[in-house]
Amino acid sequence: GGEAHVENFDFPFDGPFGTYDTNQLQRGLQIYTEVCAACHGLKFVPLRTLADEGGPSLPEDQVRAYAEQFEVFDPELDDTRPGTPVDHFPRSALENAPDLSLMAKARAGFHGPYGLGINQLLKGIGGPEYIATLLISYEDPPSCAPEDFAGYYNTAFTAGGYPEDCKDEDGGHMYPGSWIAMAPPLAGEDVEFADGHSNELHHEAQDVAAFLMWTAEPKLSQRKQAGFVGVLFLTILSVLLYLTNKRLWAPVK
Numbered sequence: 001g002g003e004a005h006v007e008n009f010d011f012p013f014d015g016p017f018g019t020y021d022t023n024q025l026q027r028g029l030q031i032y033t034e035v036c037a038a039c040h041g042l043k044f045v046p047l048r049t050l051a052d053e054g055g056p057s058l059p060e061d062q063v064r065a066y067a068e069q070f071e072v073f074d075p076e077l078d079d080t081r082p083g084t085p086v087d088h089f090p091r092s093a094l095e096n097a098p099d100l101s102l103m104a105k106a107r108a109g110f111h112g113p114y115g116l117g118i119n120q121l122l123k124g125i126g127g128p129e130y131i132a133t134l135l136i137s138y139e140d141p142p143s144c145a146p147e148d149f150a151g152y153y154n155t156a157f158t159a160g161g162y163p164e165d166c167k168d169e170d171g172g173h174m175y176p177g178s179w180i181a182m183a184p185p186l187a188g189e190d191v192e193f194a195d196g197h198s199n200e201l202h203h204e205a206q207d208v209a210a211f212l213m214w215t216a217e218p219k220l221s222q223r224k225q226a227g228f229v230g231v232l233f234l235t236i237l238s239v240l241l242y243l244t245n246k247r248l249w250a251p252v253k
């Protein structure tokens with residue numbers, strides 16, 4: 001045991017031409033709002049960006065309505081007021097729950113082999129894959145663990161506590177993963193989607209992970225597009241320079 005296995009989910013934003021799927025981001029936002037937001041914040045994400053094209057693309061009136069659910073402390077009023085699109089999402093409500101704004105870029109799903117990073121070259125860093133896998137990787141703890149061991153056994157989470165009784169003579173872990181402080185947040189059928197999209201655990205995990213990739217990298221589509229235009233431009237420039245070169249030296253040959 002030891003190494004955790006991260007599933008290589010197929011995301012619409014994978015690959016050099018991948019982009020976010022608006023419907024998937026809206027479903028992920030719904031899951032975040034109805035489940036994760038009870039504990040986790042998104043303090044780096046301005047609410048107005050929910051209207052951004054290439055993001056969840058919510059209509060402006062829906063963004064305003066969404067923002068109003070939050071009580072925001074306004075230093076100018078020295079009082080709280082309903083949120084507006086210029087405010088950010090709140091910070092984590094639970095002290096030991098990390099902020100999720102950048103989590104998809106803070107974790108790697110794929111490693112190796114042998115520290116070469118070839119898996120990341122082929123599959124990507126794997127942040128959203130890690131998050132989706134984490135959410136579906138709760139299992140009954142192995143019988144070596146004491147009944148009262150703190151946390152929940154998760155085969156994808158490697159940074160948590162690990163019972164001495166589940167280590168071999170060399171201190172190696174006999175089972176993958178470790179014990180996480182977060183209770184399983186999703187069980188499947190946790191939310192109802194307006195469009196009737198599947199709310200199976202596997203789909204919910206993937207949709208909320210896609211949303212968290214967007215919060216961490218909101219300009220992914222634009223970045224890929226700019227890169228493509230750049231490569232296209234350089235290709236055309238190369239052809240023109242080659243022809244210019246031919247023409248310039250033609251009399252000398």
Ligand code: HEM
Pocket residue numbers: 031032035036037038039040094096097098100103107131134135157159160179180181182183185186208
């Ligand atoms: C940790 C996601 C719901 C409490 C985490 C981590 C992620 C995550 C990605 C970080 C794991 C790591 O460090 O590698 C989510 C998502 C949720 C959700 C997507 C909704 C579907 C909740 C809820 C609670 C909660 C509802 C509280 C009841 C925590 C805590 C940690 C944590 C306490 C720290 C765990 C530790 O370090 O042992 N969560 N979470 N989460 N979450 Fe959640």
